Amino acid sequence: MxxxxxxxxxxxxxxxxxxxxxxxFEDGELIALLGPSGCGKSTMLNMLSGILPVTEGKIYFDDxxxxxxxxxxxxxxxxxxxxxxxxHMTVLQNICFPLEIQKMPKEExxxxxxxxxxxxxxxxxxxxxxxxxxGGQQQRVAIARALVKKPRLLLLDEPLSNLDxxxxxxxxxxxxxxxxxxxxxxxxxxxxxxxxxxxSDHIVLMKLGVKQQYAEPQELYNDPAxxxxxxxxxxPPINKIFGVAKGGNFELEDGSASFxxxxxxxxxxxxxxxxxxxxxxxxxxxxxxEAAFVGEVSSTYAMGKEELGYIKIGNQEFRxxxxxxxxxxxxxxxxxxxxDRGVFLFVTETGERVR
Amino acid sequence: MALFKKKATNTxxxxxxxxxxxxxxxxxxxxxxxxxxxxxxxxxxxxxxxLRYSFIEGLGHPLGKQLAERCTFILTDASAKGCDLTWGLGxxxxxxxxxxxxxxxxxxxxxxxxxxxxxxxxxxxxxxxxNQKIKLRGLFQTVFFLPxxxxxxxxxxxxxxxxxxxxxxxxxxxNTFGIASVDWLGQASMNIWAVIIYxxxxxxxxxxxxxxxxxxxxxxMYYTAAxxxxxxxxxxxxxxxxxxxxxxxxxxxxxxxxxxxKVYSSIFPLFNGSAGITGKNLYxxxxxxxxxxxxxxxxxxxxxxxxxxFFIIFAFTxxxxxxxxxxxN
Numbered sequence: 297m298x299x300x301x302x303x304x305x306x307x308x309x310x311x312x313x314x315x316x317x318x319x320x321f322e323d324g325e326l327i328a329l330l331g332p333s334g335c336g337k338s339t340m341l342n343m344l345s346g347i348l349p350v351t352e353g354k355i356y357f358d359d360x361x362x363x364x365x366x367x368x369x370x371x372x373x374x375x376x377x378x379x380x381x382x383x384h385m386t387v388l389q390n391i392c393f394p395l396e397i398q399k400m401p402k403e404e405x406x407x408x409x410x411x412x413x414x415x416x417x418x419x420x421x422x423x424x425x426x427x428x429x430x431g432g433q434q435q436r437v438a439i440a441r442a443l444v445k446k447p448r449l450l451l452l453d454e455p456l457s458n459l460d461x462x463x464x465x466x467x468x469x470x471x472x473x474x475x476x477x478x479x480x481x482x483x484x485x486x487x488x489x490x491x492x493x494x495x496s497d498h499i500v501l502m503k504l505g506v507k508q509q510y511a512e513p514q515e516l517y518n519d520p521a522x523x524x525x526x527x528x529x530x531x532p533p534i535n536k537i538f539g540v541a542k543g544g545n546f547e548l549e550d551g552s553a554s555f556x557x558x559x560x561x562x563x564x565x566x567x568x569x570x571x572x573x574x575x576x577x578x579x580x581x582x583x584x585x586e587a588a589f590v591g592e593v594s595s596t597y598a599m600g601k602e603e604l605g606y607i608k609i610g611n612q613e614f615r616x617x618x619x620x621x622x623x624x625x626x627x628x629x630x631x632x633x634x635x636d637r638g639v640f641l642f643v644t645e646t647g648e649r650v651r
Numbered sequence: 652m653a654l655f656k657k658k659a660t661n662t663x664x665x666x667x668x669x670x671x672x673x674x675x676x677x678x679x680x681x682x683x684x685x686x687x688x689x690x691x692x693x694x695x696x697x698x699x700x701x702l703r704y705s706f707i708e709g710l711g712h713p714l715g716k717q718l719a720e721r722c723t724f725i726l727t728d729a730s731a732k733g734c735d736l737t738w739g740l741g742x743x744x745x746x747x748x749x750x751x752x753x754x755x756x757x758x759x760x761x762x763x764x765x766x767x768x769x770x771x772x773x774x775x776x777x778x779x780x781x782n783q784k785i786k787l788r789g790l791f792q793t794v795f796f797l798p799x800x801x802x803x804x805x806x807x808x809x810x811x812x813x814x815x816x817x818x819x820x821x822x823x824x825x826n827t828f829g830i831a832s833v834d835w836l837g838q839a840s841m842n843i844w845a846v847i848i849y850x851x852x853x854x855x856x857x858x859x860x861x862x863x864x865x866x867x868x869x870x871x872m873y874y875t876a877a878x879x880x881x882x883x884x885x886x887x888x889x890x891x892x893x894x895x896x897x898x899x900x901x902x903x904x905x906x907x908x909x910x911x912x913k914v915y916s917s918i919f920p921l922f923n924g925s926a927g928i929t930g931k932n933l934y935x936x937x938x939x940x941x942x943x944x945x946x947x948x949x950x951x952x953x954x955x956x957x958x959x960x961f962f963i964i965f966a967f968t969x970x971x972x973x974x975x976x977x978x979x980n
Contacts, residue, residue, distance in 0.1 A: 345879060346879075347875060347878075347879065367878060367879040367881075368878065368879060368880060368881030368882075369881075372879065374876070374879045376872050376875075376876060378870075378872060380870070380872040380873055380875070380876040382873060382876075382891060382894075382895075383895070384894040384895060384897070385894075393877075393880065393882075393890070394880040394881075396890075397877075397880050397881050397882045397883075397886065398881070445880065
């Protein structure tokens with residue numbers, strides 16, 4: 297099902313949780329709502345489910361306006377962060393409950409629930425209570441319960457945050473598998489960029505209730521719309537060098553270094569700019585002619601075949617991967633070249649990307 | 652065990668104050684001592700004393716009260732020599748043959764079996780309603796909890812007027828629904844029902860408070876989950892609220908059963924201190940004990956009845972716990 301969101305706004309008193317949010321989620325996709333805590337991503341999810349009324353704007357499921365439709369009539373399946381499995385019911389009863397509400401005959405709902413349990417691999421535990429299951433199994437049951445009524449949209453609120461690291465990897469692949477097997481449009485909330493990058497078709501990155509960028513994961517990484525997006529994605533985090541654009545040159549804030557940088561000519565002379573460089577996009581080159589600039593190695597950390605080095609330019613530092621066989625040591629001069637990908641220029645004040 | 656400080660588990664400097672790691676640490680007992688002394692004097696000692704009294708025949712009869720006290724003092728030392736008192740089961744024999752004891756038990760059981768289920772069901776409904784986000788919630792909660800902070804004797808006197816045959820509010824209510832007036836207090840067979848109605852009202856506030864705290868422990872997300880799936884109020888109540896509240900309901904029923912077995916103070920004001928309108932038709936277990944002790948000065952018989960009541964409550968509560976465990980599994 298396609299979901300169209302138009303100018304969606306949610307205010308709690310004076311606080312705006314979601315601000316003028318418009319986008320379209322395509323049918324059958326797995327979409328991640330990503331952002332730091334307090335960015336409004338859970339509020340967005342609750343508005344999609346209908347638990348929270350919207351302040352302004354519209355939500356369309358396909359062509360139906362569901363803005364004022366109650367949660368149970370929207371046909372959404374919701375998986376809560378703490379799963380909200382009814383502790384007094386067995387796994388089977390939990391999965392059956394949505395069908396019981398729809399007054400489906402008993403044999404039919406048990407058959408459907410068993411089918412769903414099989415899909416999420418909990419069919420061995422049907423007679424257990426949720427308290428007797430591990431976190432990952434509870435998560436699976438919660439997904440089965442959300443899916444059993446064949447919703448048009450599956451919503452997952454921080455689905456992996458309560459799991460330990462190993463289970464997290466396993467479950468995120470499971471979520472991807474289940475989503476692809478059922479083909480149901482799925483929206484999940486997460487604050488973990490790696491989680492979002494690894495399984496989703498599209499990511500919505502939000503900050504303080506405002507949509508920053510809606511794109512495919514790789515595009516988000518390779519072509520960030522602004523400083524925040526570039527900053528939020530990537531591990532190690534993107535390097536930032538603060539400077540001023542002067543005559544097509546990038547000059548460090550305190551004037552301690554300066555080098556030509558083409559994009560600097562696209563902003564007004566003297567604009568404060570930030571150079572964002574991903575650690576893998578700066579590399580040592582043989583001669584000063586090929587280099588973007590000449591820096592100094594300030595420290596190195598062995599990391600197997602590569603070394604993570606800190607390179608100093610002027611009096612600012614940034615991280616880069618240096619092949620260990622090159623044998624750079626602390627204090628050596630280093631010619632630093634930029635790759636085409638992963639080097640961005642932003643206007644410092646607005647965070648806007650200079651293209 | 653907190654009382655045994657083990658060196659291996661304590662790495663900070665404090666450990667040094669507990670020189671021998673596996674020796675019993677006296678300090679916590681010192682803190683507990685005042686409380687333990689109080690319990691020993693006012694709870695433990697009387698309990699065993701009652702047990703002792705129940706086996707002393709002739710206690711309080713035919714001797715006067717003062718003499719009896721002197722005799723118990725002697726008994727503490729050695730035996731009942733010279734006081735016409737003997738050890739034996741005579742008190743139990745008397746009590747078990749006394750028809751008033753059996754009518755007291757019948758009344759008590761009737762009271763317990765009516766008050767506990769009805770008050771629990773009503774209290775669940777009121778607790779759920781009071782737990783809603785409604786206007787004037789604070790006011791309603793205060794009104795419902797008012798009986799708890801009012802003296803039961805004073806309240807009992809108010810109820811005496813409510814039950815009045817000619818101008819009582821309850822008969823007025825019945826009349827408006829076309830039901831003839833009932834002589835709650837004047838007709839011996841209706842006396843027990845008057846006490847039961849009053850008892851239900853009396854026990855509700857505490858029950859509601861306990862159930863409310865139980866309700867507030869139920870995570871809101873269960874309701875949200877059910878609502879997203881389209882569950883209606885009644886289904887949510889029976890399939891989610893009641894099962895999740897079951898532990899609290901069980902607790903409340905056990906506490907109420909115990910307190911209902913001890914019914915006494917609600918009868919006293921309704922019938923001017925006598926057991927029902929005839930003075931004998933509304934004995935309850937505790938009323939029987941009270942009369943044997945204070946009115947008839949038969950301490951041994953009172954003690955024997957108290958011991959019997961203890962075992963009845965004990966057995967009943969155990970049965971209840973067993974039953975609840977069975978249901979919850």
